[in-house]
Amino acid sequence: MATVLIIGASRGIGFEFARVHAARGDQVIATCRDDEAAAKLAGLGVRVERLDVTDAVAAKALVDRLPTLDRVVVNAGVFGPRDATPATVDTATWLSVFEVNVVAPLRLAALLADKVTGSMAFLSSRMGSIAMSGGGSAIYRTSKAALNAGIKALQVERGGRAPILLALHPGWVRTDMGGAGADIDVAQSVAGMVAVIDRAGPDASGGFFNYTGEVIPW
DSSP: OOEEEEESOSSHHHHHHHHHHHHTTOEEEEEESSHHHHHHHHTTTOEEEEOOTTOHHHHHHHHHHOOOEEEEEEOOOOOOOTTOOTTTSOHHHHHHHHIIIIIHHHHHHHHHGGGEEEEEEEEOOGGGOSTTOOSSOHHHHHHHHHHHHHHHHHHHHHTTOSOEEEEEEOOSBSSTTTOTTOSBOHHHHHHHHHHHHHHOOGGGTTEEEETTSOBOOO
16 A cells, blocks of 8 residues: 555546545545645545645645655646746746646656655646647746656656656646547546556656656657
8 A cells, every 4th residue: 555645636647546546445645725636535434635736835834744656646737827928927927837737846846756656647748848849828838848847856866765756748738627528538648647656656756747658858
């Protein structure tokens, strides 16, 4: 039985990560922000912790009370305004996306790293790949590219020590963010990502992977 922390488990992909790990007998700690999500998670038999990932003080307090962890999944993220462009978006809005998608996950990673014996996986996006970049959605794309850079930097800093650090593309998933016309459902996405995490060894640390297991170029 593994001890697993899921950051951002209120709904969609994060909730499914919590459900899958609880179903296979893991001790799951799941974070959320509201009462409704907390009740749903409690129904899975998991330990629920309240956390707004942008609250640095709360993040540090959570880490201080956590046990040693075998696995962490950092799922919290936002897309930002879909019609915004670098020419039209105000600075505060752009920075708010970076706060959730970059600053908060990397802060948690740095705080948690010495407590994690196995893997730490981050929900990134193929849209953050510079090599595969298309046009549009610059606010979201730049945030995920920055997250990827931070994951790689932390992996280098750890110098081969645990945890195994992974950036994962969940696919185009039918969630609030992905929309009803997306390619795959949440269960297929999470099943694929769990399999990627399960088989990732130390040589995979710092890598960027599709939910199907293929390497995505940075």
